[in-house]
Amino acid sequence: MLKGFWKLTWVEVKIFVREPMGVIGTLAIPVVLFIVLGKLFQSDAVLGVQMPAGFTAPFNVAVFASVFIAVGAVLSLVAIMSIYREGGILKRLRATPLSPLTILGSHVAVKLLFTALGLAALVLAGKRLLPGLLDVPLLSFSVAVLFSTLSILSVGFVIASLVPTARFAQPVGSAIIYPMVAISGLFFPLAALSDGMQLFANLLPVTHAVGLMDGVWAGGDWLALWPHVLGLLVVFAVFSALSAKVFRWE
Amino acid sequence: MEPVHPPAIHRNSMVSVDPKQSAASPVIEVVGLQKSYGSLTAVDGVSFEVQRGEIFGLIGPNGAGKTTTMECVEGHRRPDSGKIRVLGLDPVRQGRELQKRIGVQHQDAQLQKRIKVWEAVDLWASLYEAVMDTDLLLEQLGLTEKRNAWFMTLSGGQKQRLFIALALIHDPEIVFLDELTTGLDPQARRAIWSLVTGIRDRGKTVFLTTHLMEEAERLCDRVAIIEHGKLIEMDAPAALVTKHCPQRGVVFSSDTAGVREAVEGIEGLTELSAEGEVYTLLGTGDNFVSGVLDAISQNQIRVRDFRTEMPTLEDVFLKLTGHAIRD
Ligand SMILES: Nc1ncnc2c1ncn2[C@@H]1O[C@H](COP(=O)(O)OP(=O)(O)OP(=O)(O)O)[C@@H](O)[C@H]1O
């Protein structure tokens, strides 16, 4: 069934590209955000805005943009799954020899592909426009982003099963994911949270995604970052198993 | 669209036929099928068999349980109880295996909005070991010009034809067609009818549902009538007509005097009415119509106009359910 997997994945890639908003949201917006914020925080003037002297960046712009890409991929997955379910597209695909895993797997592949492309666009633009900022282990960082995205995508399948209709996909998805980002340690250190909230934040995949990306960015070793790797793996395993149980095809 | 014959299979090694399933054994066996949604019993103890090589139709009003029954048989819905065997397989436990050997047109399932017609056909074709000549299939369904069109730009009838193409693409042993020609124009409907009879003529089996009594009558070897989740009758359309509506009508007009007396003694006559010069005779039995003809010629009745009215499946449906199928 590998042939079916590649065919379906390729068809879904083409379909995704045919929707201009999707492509702009996935590829262009993160890059623009990255460049604008990057320039500001390097105290370059952007559109006439200039940060005061002695200003330091409050968060890692590259990690921020990467989380933005990953979260965009997950929300897009939630929307696509609920639209496909509502339209009976999933039902029609299931009435073929395609296995359920192949059908869902090809959507994961598409999302990972566009995450990788978004990241590539980010790096290309950053190398040109933000000299010095990207002098970090980029390959390792990219793997961290993709791995994190994969883990959060598994949560996306469960969210997709929760949303009642396609209309609610975006709001419900956002309401679940964005709070996770808020307390992930991206904007302020986890230590600023109460003990209980810290514990809670450590159960969330975005927290470990940010932890891993930050760590790798700073030149950290994957082995040394094992708690985050483990956290993402556990989330992936638990939510994949859960979605196998709760995923609604119609 | 021309009247069509299903395209030949290319690529060999179609799924081999299980030797245990001789021509006489049913390809679909359903015993005591039961399915409820909450407190609503959608299918209530349905049993039937479909033989290899027949076109079997499930007819009934909206909400009667046709789709539910069909989807349980296809393995896309899990029955509450009852036994189902399709090609010797259990649709619940051997669903994947079954999907390779059947073709399914779901009643209201769509495709990706921006998938092109050829991409859908190509994707589906890649999923099976042997497929029909897809270009020919598209041509026969009148979709050749739409090859590069996005699914969302197709008209309702064109979408329906694409779905039928996808269901037929691997020349499956059994084709399930839920609401076969809903939304199609008469020409497309005819093309699909001949496509369906062509499938049957190659020894494949067709299981369909329809609202169109004419379609059921012309196409189906046997029909089952379902209402409120129960099968209320099942047989060949002609047999059902003979059984439930044996009465046929003869209508003619004549200005000859004494028509009434001349026809009164005809064998099988049950009702006679006259409206001016138009006489309507109802009767039963195979000899009734020739009885009328004999009476006309023997009594030298001058007939200006003559027609017979045969009951149809629609009449049977009306009689059994007490209402028309579109109510
Ligand atoms: N998924 C579902 N959840 C709840 N009720 C359902 C579901 N599917 C069908 N029903 C109900 O079960 C009954 C039978 O529905 P079904 O779709 O089998 O009818 P049908 O004969 O195919 O009708 P139609 O001619 O309108 O297609 C209906 O009353 C319908 O409302």
Ligand SMILES: [Mg+2]
């Ligand atoms: Mg139906």
